Amino acid sequence: MYRIRFHGRGGQGMKTAGRILGTAFFNEGYEVQDAPRYGAERRGAPIFSYVRADKKPIDERGIITNPDLIIVADDSLVNIPAAGVMQGLNEHAVLLINSRETAETWQNRLGTKINIIVLPVNSSVPNPAEMPFIGAACVGAAARLLGVVGQSALVDAIHEELQDQGPDIIKANCDRALEAFEYMALYENCVQQRQAASALDYQQPEWIRPVFEKARIAAPTIHAGLTSVQVKTGLWRTLCPIIEYDRCNRCWWICSSACPHNAINVDGSTPVIDYDHCVGCMVCVAQCPPHAISAIPEAEADSEIKKSMQQLAH
Amino acid sequence: MNDTHFKRMKDLPSTHLLGTGTPMCAGCGGLQAINDIYDILGEKTVFINAAGCMTLLSVYPFTPFRGSWLYTAMASAPAGAQGVRDALDILLEKKKIGQEENLTAVVLTGDGSAYGMGLSATSAAIDRNLDFIYICYDNEGYGNTGQQYSSATPHGARTSTSSGSMGYPGFKKDLFSIWAAHKPTYVATVIGAEPLDLARKIEKAAQLKGPRFIITLSPCPTGWGFDPQETMQIGKLAVKSGVWPLKEYIDGKIIHTKVPKIRMSVEDYLATQFRFAHLFKPERNTRLIDEIQGRVDEYWDHVS
Numbered sequence: 016m017y018r019i020r021f022h023g024r025g026g027q028g029m030k031t032a033g034r035i036l037g038t039a040f041f042n043e044g045y046e047v048q049d050a051p052r053y054g055a056e057r058r059g060a061p062i063f064s065y066v067r068a069d070k071k072p073i074d075e076r077g078i079i080t081n082p083d084l085i086i087v088a089d090d091s092l093v094n095i096p097a098a099g100v101m102q103g104l105n106e107h108a109v110l111l112i113n114s115r116e117t118a119e120t121w122q123n124r125l126g127t128k129i130n131i132i133v134l135p136v137n138s139s140v141p142n143p144a145e146m147p148f149i150g151a152a153c154v155g156a157a158a159r160l161l162g163v164v165g166q167s168a169l170v171d172a173i174h175e176e177l178q179d180q181g182p183d184i185i186k187a188n189c190d191r192a193l194e195a196f197e198y199m200a201l202y203e204n205c206v207q208q209r210q211a212a213s214a215l216d217y218q219q220p221e222w223i224r225p226v227f228e229k230a231r232i233a234a235p236t237i238h239a240g241l242t243s244v245q246v247k248t249g250l251w252r253t254l255c256p257i258i259e260y261d262r263c264n265r266c267w268w269i270c271s272s273a274c275p276h277n278a279i280n281v282d283g284s285t286p287v288i289d290y291d292h293c294v295g296c297m298v299c300v301a302q303c304p305p306h307a308i309s310a311i312p313e314a315e316a317d318s319e320i321k322k323s324m325q326q327l328a329h
Numbered sequence: 330m331n332d333t334h335f336k337r338m339k340d341l342p343s344t345h346l347l348g349t350g351t352p353m354c355a356g357c358g359g360l361q362a363i364n365d366i367y368d369i370l371g372e373k374t375v376f377i378n379a380a381g382c383m384t385l386l387s388v389y390p391f392t393p394f395r396g397s398w399l400y401t402a403m404a405s406a407p408a409g410a411q412g413v414r415d416a417l418d419i420l421l422e423k424k425k426i427g428q429e430e431n432l433t434a435v436v437l438t439g440d441g442s443a444y445g446m447g448l449s450a451t452s453a454a455i456d457r458n459l460d461f462i463y464i465c466y467d468n469e470g471y472g473n474t475g476q477q478y479s480s481a482t483p484h485g486a487r488t489s490t491s492s493g494s495m496g497y498p499g500f501k502k503d504l505f506s507i508w509a510a511h512k513p514t515y516v517a518t519v520i521g522a523e524p525l526d527l528a529r530k531i532e533k534a535a536q537l538k539g540p541r542f543i544i545t546l547s548p549c550p551t552g553w554g555f556d557p558q559e560t561m562q563i564g565k566l567a568v569k570s571g572v573w574p575l576k577e578y579i580d581g582k583i584i585h586t587k588v589p590k591i592r593m594s595v596e597d598y599l600a601t602q603f604r605f606a607h608l609f610k611p612e613r614n615t616r617l618i619d620e621i622q623g624r625v626d627e628y629w630d631h632v633s
Contacts, residue, residue, distance in 0.1 A: 025354070026551075057355070058356075058550065059355050060352065179492045181610065182611075237387070237391070241348040241393065242390060243349065243391040243393040245350060245391065246350035246352075246391055247350065248349070248350050248351070251355065267343060268343070271343060271345075272338070272341050272365060272524045274361075275353070275357050275358070275521075276349060276353070277349050280344075280345075281344065292350055294355040295355060296356035297558035298361075298561055301559065301562065
């Protein structure tokens, strides 16, 4: 059985990528399970989708914790624990990552010898946060790494899953998928399937038996306000707004009222962005009357934030 | 409206009550409006939230609210509000709490609940003259589950359950009129993109007693298909094109609070969103666009 896990951010098409790969497997005569994980499936938030494929009926259920292939559409997810990219990484698994950096860099960074294959970033797109048709590229690459999903099964699956999207979008997805398929020729068939788990091997987890307590303690009641600030939704950001304070008119009532996420605080009359919670929607960038807020790719944002904060201090 | 505290944009609150860190989508038009509404209603509120996107605001153990929040099934939020109101009234009467501890019961639901499943419970709450405020964030579909159509979906819009070349064949239900026909204390439409108009209406609603209703059109980047940064522009276009009339019902009268002097064509609004892309590609569906424009024109012809 093949077990494949996709990682991306909401909006990058990981759910659809899982469906396309599942359908492509099905077209090749496999039994298939494909499902995204339900949770905070919001634009920018870490998203998971899972595909299992086997020639025999699949009895396994649930999320995939022992993948044969891990696909990472957005390399900024690797250092976010909640994204769980490394979960169940084993020597047998192959990690396919869409990145500007080399496989060696990733091996060193992660301290692992596992097979890491880089899907190069589409460098014709000026903004690195934009990853057009990245889902299709991931599926095309995955199909070649698996070696058992051919081009026609892949193309048919894209047509089937994207039929509502119109011919232009279908074509663009097919082109990206086949381009990635071609690119991965060197690594064809490098993902190996493993035996399906047998029920006989099942080991019961060590259940924790909670003490039966009074409802006041045991019920999921929240006893304090504003606890959500502990959730750092700033991790969802792929683009980062930077205020150029020399140009800022201090008309805080525009940006601070417009921010859907309450991530622009007002200090006196100066707007200050709360980067722990700015999710990078760029509404402030679009609204700022003197165009004093610019959108910077998250990967380059640290130094720009520092500069902005220095300006503010003066 | 001479007695408003909100005379210009500068008068809007500069500190915000709703906590950060909520899992709403980037650029959520509903969250933007709710932020502004909460700032004006203040901390002495208890939210009764029917299932929908906004129930994810408060996911154990995290809450962005400063006070209490109650989760109900989709059809039951106004009934939940009745229970909360009654409990508060009993505590007040028995002097278990003082007036300073009294709270306003605020129902928060999406359009799926407000326009559809919860309409009957709302009607009954108005019959009982329940003292509460109802906030409906209307993103014109069941957004939290993947934008299936609801009775708030506009004619012709594509949703995940109306994906044909003509989009949704039904028509957006006129909830404002249905609510107003019950003769409650107050009904208003607002939008986050017009924060001053919104602030004045919430301020007014907060000062009144009895059943009070607010519908906020909530541009939805995920469900409508646009870049999150365009939330405000699309909201403004909805008002300028006349698609979303800003109005209020009070003392038996309907007043339009922002009448576009020159109405922009609906096409300018529709073209910004992927859910209407099939009206323009592969070829322009002039008949359907004209039909949508015709309905908007007809509405405004009746506004004196």
